[in-house]
Amino acid sequence: MQESQAINDPADFETVSLDHAINRILAKDLLSPIDVPAADNSAMDGYAFDGKCLATNNPDVTLKIVGTALAGKPFEGKIGVGECLKIMTGALMPADCDTVIPQEFTASSSDELISFKSDLLKAGDNRRLRGEDLQKGKAAISAGRLLRPSDLGLAASLGIATLKVRRKLKVAILSSGDELRSLGQALDAGSIYDSNRYSLTGLLNRLDLEIIDCGIVRDDPHVLKQAFIEAASKADVLISSGGVSVGEADFTKQIMQELGDVGFWKIAMRPGRPMAFGILKPVPGKSPARKTLFFGLPGNPVAVMVTFYQFVRSALLQLNGAQQTEPPLVQAISETAIRKKPGRTEFQRAILGRNSEGKPTVRLTGSQGAGILRSMSEANCFVILMHDQGNIAAGDWVDIALFDGLL
Secondary structure, three states: OOHHHHOOOOOOEEEEEHHHOOOOEEOOOEEOOOOEOOOOEEOOOEEEEOHHHHHOOOOEEEEEEEEEEEOOEOOOOOOOOOEEEEEOOOOEOOOOOOEEEEHHHOEOOOOOEEEEEHHHOOOOOOEEOOOOOEOOOOEEEOOOOEOOHHHHHHHHHOOOOEEEEEOOOEEEEEEEOOOEEOOOOOOOOOOEEOOHHHHHHHHHHHOOOEEEEEEEEOOOHHHHHHHHHHHHHHOOEEEEEOOOOOOOOOOHHHHHHHHEEEEEOOOOEEOOOOOEEEEEOOOOOOOOOOOEEEEEEOOOHHHHHHHHHHHHHHHHHHHOOOOOOOOOOEEEEEOOOEOOOOOOEEEEEEEEEEOOOOOEEEEEOOOOOOOOOHHHHOOOEEEEEOOOOOOEOOOOEEEEEEOOOOO
16 A cells, blocks of 8 residues: 555535635635736836837837826826826726836926837836736636645735635644653653654644644553554544554554554655554544544654655645645755765755855754754755765755745
8 A cells, every 4th residue: 555545535625714724725726706907007107108109210209298197096087199197006007008118217308298218118018907917717726725825815815805725634643652751750760751742743733733642652552552543533644653663662563453554664764764654444433434544653853853744744735635745855065975875765954055156055964863853953954865876975966855834
């Protein structure tokens, strides 16, 4: 079973106001109820006139100013031959004008006359036509869009106050391990604070999902199995951290085989090799008649975030009906050499900057161990070294994926 085969059932939709639509996924095409712009208007501050006068052999044009048009205050008179209208950006174009000369290209011999060179423009320049940006009945925003601030502004500009969006996915998270302690508890020998649930909560909040925190579950197969059943009864997706390696106390694979199907267990990547994906089947009498997707992430804090970024985030977006699920890659120059063995994909934490020539450069955030969460906290991007790639020399171009808006 492949992940893409399981992620194929978009959620139901609901209607929300624009104030609550940011980071939601549009469920249906948003059709424009109006033409944009609603009428021909000026794209410049300048002077509107009939462009036929540019067809003469006279290189100089002189026009008489007969009025002014402002945005929201149209000119209601007539513009005759040899006349023009002072017009501001966004103001309606009179029916007898089709061209605007920008103000900075004109000279004035009096308050009533302007002149300019006829070769500075052609008929129709600097006029925005009705429906030029968007025609009535056409899709202003396509279904599957992860809504951004500009999308909300666009909807508002069309007079639309509510949007149909996908229902928020319910995502349960839990951490497994006898060594884990909650914040506020004392640390005894060999124990550590559970940071993964807080990282995952932050990652999921960026996607505006409904989070069900199932806490810390100890390394007991019966307890862990019951936690999985309980989480699956409430959530569309379950994400666990820890318990997916090959240690004696790692029971996740065994439980997955009992409760559902295991899609894959190990991945040729660093960090994050011990990662699991599968489906939890409904438990009669204990969970709804639907399947719950399961992602078993490693226990190391950096590996949790890397595997979420590379696999879980895209899956959640696709499950929720998003069109664009993969983050774009850009390139930068590596400031230093990077050691890399072919045969696995690596995700190095790094800081993107610019050199003295203005070219993008990238440098690693020091030690890249899977347990060094500081390497993620200081970074603003991943350097992605592909499966067959070898060592990187200083000055080589490398692929990077930015964190902004994602992590």
